[in-house]
Amino acid sequence: xxxxxxxxxxxxxxxxxxxxxxxxxxxxxxxxxxxxxxxxxxxxxxxxxxxxxxxxxxxxxxxxxxxxxxxxxxxxxxxxxxxxxxxxxxxxxxxxxxxxxxxxxxxxxxxxxxxxxxxxxxxxxxxxxxxxxxxxxxxxxxxxxxxxxxxxxxxxxxxxxxxxxxxxxxxxxxxxxxxxxxxxxxxxxxxxxxxxxxxxx
Amino acid sequence: xxxxxxxxxxxxxxxxxxxxxxxxxxxxxxxxxxxxxxxxxxxxxxxxxxxxxxxxxxxxxxxxxxxxxxxxxxxxxxxxxxxxxxxxxxxxxxxxxxxxxxxxxxxxxxxxxxxxxxxxxxxxxxxxxxxxxxxxxxxxxxxxxxxxxxxxxxxxxxxxxxxxxxxxxxxxxxxxxxxxxxxxxxxxxxxxxxxxxxxxxxxxxxxxxxxxxxxxxxxxxxxxxxxxxxxxxxxxxxxxxxxxxxxxxxxxxxxxxxxxxxxxxxxxxxxxxxxxxxxxxxxxxxxxxxxxxxxxxxxxxxxxxxxxxxxxxxxxxxxxxxxxxxxxxxxxxxxxxxxxxxxxxxxxxxxxxxxxxxxxxxxxxxxxxxxxxxxxxxxxxxxxxxxxxxxxxxxxxxxxxxxxxxxxxxxxxxxxxxxxxxxxxxxxxxxxxxxxxxxxxxxxxxxxxxxxxxxxxxxxxxxxxxxxxxxxxxxxx
Numbered sequence: 001x002x003x004x005x006x007x008x009x010x011x012x013x014x015x016x017x018x019x020x021x022x023x024x025x026x027x028x029x030x031x032x033x034x035x036x037x038x039x040x041x042x043x044x045x046x047x048x049x050x051x052x053x054x055x056x057x058x059x060x061x062x063x064x065x066x067x068x069x070x071x072x073x074x075x076x077x078x079x080x081x082x083x084x085x086x087x088x089x090x091x092x093x094x095x096x097x098x099x100x101x102x103x104x105x106x107x108x109x110x111x112x113x114x115x116x117x118x119x120x121x122x123x124x125x126x127x128x129x130x131x132x133x134x135x136x137x138x139x140x141x142x143x144x145x146x147x148x149x150x151x152x153x154x155x156x157x158x159x160x161x162x163x164x165x166x167x168x169x170x171x172x173x174x175x176x177x178x179x180x181x182x183x184x185x186x187x188x189x190x191x192x193x194x195x196x197x198x199x200x201x
Numbered sequence: 202x203x204x205x206x207x208x209x210x211x212x213x214x215x216x217x218x219x220x221x222x223x224x225x226x227x228x229x230x231x232x233x234x235x236x237x238x239x240x241x242x243x244x245x246x247x248x249x250x251x252x253x254x255x256x257x258x259x260x261x262x263x264x265x266x267x268x269x270x271x272x273x274x275x276x277x278x279x280x281x282x283x284x285x286x287x288x289x290x291x292x293x294x295x296x297x298x299x300x301x302x303x304x305x306x307x308x309x310x311x312x313x314x315x316x317x318x319x320x321x322x323x324x325x326x327x328x329x330x331x332x333x334x335x336x337x338x339x340x341x342x343x344x345x346x347x348x349x350x351x352x353x354x355x356x357x358x359x360x361x362x363x364x365x366x367x368x369x370x371x372x373x374x375x376x377x378x379x380x381x382x383x384x385x386x387x388x389x390x391x392x393x394x395x396x397x398x399x400x401x402x403x404x405x406x407x408x409x410x411x412x413x414x415x416x417x418x419x420x421x422x423x424x425x426x427x428x429x430x431x432x433x434x435x436x437x438x439x440x441x442x443x444x445x446x447x448x449x450x451x452x453x454x455x456x457x458x459x460x461x462x463x464x465x466x467x468x469x470x471x472x473x474x475x476x477x478x479x480x481x482x483x484x485x486x487x488x489x490x491x492x493x494x495x496x497x498x499x500x501x502x503x504x505x506x507x508x509x510x511x512x513x514x515x516x517x518x519x520x521x522x523x524x525x526x527x528x529x530x531x532x533x534x535x536x537x538x539x540x541x542x543x544x545x546x547x548x549x550x551x552x553x554x555x556x557x558x559x560x561x562x563x564x565x566x567x568x569x570x571x572x573x574x575x576x577x578x579x580x581x582x583x584x585x586x587x588x589x590x591x592x593x594x595x596x597x598x599x600x601x602x603x604x605x606x607x608x609x610x611x612x613x614x615x616x617x618x619x620x621x622x623x624x625x626x627x628x629x630x631x632x633x634x635x636x637x638x639x640x641x642x643x644x645x646x647x648x649x650x651x652x653x654x655x656x657x658x659x660x661x662x663x664x665x666x667x668x669x670x671x672x673x674x675x676x677x678x
Contacts, residue, residue, distance in 0.1 A: 141261075141262045141264075142264070142324065143261065144207075144261040144264050144265055144325065145264060145324050145325050145328045147214075148312075148313075148316055148325075148328045148329065148332055149328055151214060151309060151312065151332055152328070152331055152332050152335055154218070154221075154309075155306065155309045155332065155335050155336050155339070156335060158221060158302060158305065158306065158309075158339070159306070159335065159336070159338070159339035161302075162302045162306075162339060162343070163339060163342060163345055163354075
C-alpha cells in the first residue's frame with residue numbers, strides 16, 4: 001500500500017515537474033523544476049530496487065549536470081525571448097521527433113512484453129544489494145584501477161587550477177597583522193586650527 | 202596485501218601528492234625544491250624496480266603484472282621524465298606562475314606510463330593511458346599566455362579524446378566478443394579454432410588505431426607537429442620520450458600477449474603504419490624550418506622503425522623494439538636539450554633552424570653534440586643510432602619480411618636528407634648571431650652524457666643492453 005502511494009506520488013510529481021520545465025517562463029525556474037524531476041525519478045528507481053541508479057541519478061544529474069545547466073543559464077547572456085519566438089516555426093519538427101520517440105517507446109514496451117529472453121518485471125532480487133556488490137568489486141578486485149582513477153581526478157583538478165588560476169597584482173587582500181600593528185599615531189592626526197584660518201591639509 | 206610488486210608506482214603516487222601539497226602551500230618559491238625532489242623520486246622509483254617489481258608476475262587479480270618487460274619500460278619512462286624535469290629548470294622560472302606544479306604533473310604522467318607498460322588487462326591499460334594523457338594535455342598548454350601553447354593543448358585534448366573514444370570502442374568490442382578483459386583471456390578467444398569473429402577483428406583494428414594515435418604513427422599523426430611546436434620545449438622533450446616509450450611498449454605487449462594468436466590479423470596493420478610513418482616522417486620534414494616541427498617528424502619517422510621490429514612478431518623483434526626505444530629516447534632527449542639551449546642574445550628561445558647557421562664557429566662543442574644527435578637519428582654507421590636500426594631490420598628479415606626491411610632501408614636514406622641538412626647548416630653556412638650562453642651545468646652534463654652514449658663509444662653498451670632487452674622481451678612470450 002505504502003509502495004503504491006509512493007509510486008504514484010513520485011510518478012505524478014515527475015510528470016508534473018517535467019511539464020513545468022517546458023512551460024516555465026524563467027529559464028532558471030526551468031532548471032529548478034528539472035532538478036525536482038530528477039529527484040523524483042530517483043525515487044522511482046529506489047522503489048524499483050535499483051538503489052545504485054537512484055543515487056547515480058542524484059549525484060550525476062542533480063549534482064553535476066543540472067548545476068552545470070544552472071551555471072550556463074545564469075552566466076551566459078542567452079536571449080530566451082528570441083529563442084521562444086521561433087516556437088511555431090520549430091513546432092512541426094518538434095512534433096515529428098516526439099512522434100518518433102512515442103513510437104519507439106510503444107515498440108520497446110510491446111517487445112519487452114513479448115520477448116522470451118527478458119521475462120518478469122524489474123531487476124532480480126539478490127541476496128546482496130547493488131551498492132554493496134559494486135563496492136565489493138571496486139574495493140577488492142578493481143582496487144588498483146580504482147585508485148588510479150582517483151589520481152586521474154586529482155590531475156584534472158590540478159590541471160584546472162594551473163590553467164585558470166592567476167594571482168592578480170591589483171587585488172587588495174585583508175592583512176590582519178597590518179591591521180593589528182597599526183598605531184594611533186599612524187592613523188589619527190590631531191590638530192588645533194586657529195579661529196578663522198581653517199585647517200591646512 | 203602485498204605492495205612490493207607495485208612499489209615504484211606507490212613511491213611516485215604518494216610523492217606526487219606530497220609535492221602537490223608543498224607546491225600549494227609554499228607557492229612559487231618552491232619551484233626549485235619540487236623539481237629536484239621529483240627528480241629524486243623518479244630515481245628512487247627506478248631503483249625500487251630492482252627485485253620484486255621485476256619478477257612478481259601477475260598481481261591484483263590479473264590486472265597488472267610485475268615482469269621484467271614492465272620494469273625495463275618503467276626505468277626508461279622514469280629516467281626520461283627526470284630529464285624532462287631537469288630540462289624545464291630555468292625555463293619556467295622567468296615570470297611564470299605555477300612552476301612548482303610542472304614536476305608534479307610530470308610525476309603523475311610517469312605514473313600513468315608505468316601503469317600502461319605493466320597492464321595485462323584492458324581496464325588497467327585504459328586507466329593508465331588516461332592518466333598519462335590528461336597530465337599531458339595540461340602540460341601542453343602550460344604557458345597559457347602563449348597562444349601557440351594554448352592551441353597545442355586544445356588540439357591535443359580534442360584529438361586525444363577522439364583517440365580515447367576509438368580505443369574504448371575497440372576495447373568494448375574485444376570485451377564483448379571474448380567475454381574477458383584479461384590479455385590471456387583475449388588470446389584464448391583468438392585461439393579458439395576457426396577464423397576469429399568479425400567483432401574481434403574490428404576490436405583489434407580500433408584498439409590499434411587508438412594506440413597508433415598515442416605513438417603518433419601515420420595515419421594518426423596529424424596532431425604531432427602542431428602539438429610539438431606549440432608546447433613549451435621541455436614539455437615537447439617529454440612528449441617525444443616518456444609517453445612514446447609507454448605507448449610503444451603497451452602496443453608491443455598488447456600485440457604479443459593479447460593478440461599473439463592473431464598475428465596475421467594485426468601484422469598488415471603494423472606494417473602499413475610502419476612504412477607510412479617512415480616515409481611520411483622523412484618526406485614531410487623536407488620543408489620545415491622550425492626545429493621542433495622537424496623533430497616532431499623525426500619522432501614519427503622513428504616510431505615507424507620501431508614498428509618494423511614489432512611487425513616481426515618474434516622475441517627477437519620485441520627485443521629489437523626495446524633496444525630501439527632505449528636508444529631513441531637518449532637521442533631525442535639529447536636533441537631537445539640542444540634545442541633548449543637555442544637562445545638569442547636577450548635569452549629568448551629561437552626555433553628557426555637557420556639560427557643554427559655556422560654554429561660550429563661560434564659554439565664548437567654545442568655544434569659537435571648537435572651533429573652527433575643528428576647523425577645518430579639518421580642512423581649513419583659509426584654512430585650508435587645505426588645499431589638499433591640494424592637490429593629491427595635483422596628481426597624483420599629473420600621473420601621473412603624482406604620486402605618490409607628493404608622498404609624501411611630506403612626510407613632511412615630518404616630521411617637522412619633533413620638530418621644532414623641541419624649538419625650542413627651548422628657546419629658550412631655563414632655564421633648567424635651567436636646564441637646566448639646558458640648556465641645550466643646539469644643540462645650540459647646531460648647533453649654530454651647523451652652525446653657520448655650515442656657516439657661510437659656507445660657500442661660498448663651493446664652487450665649489457667642487449668641482454669636486458671632479450672630478458673625483457675623473453676618475459677612476455
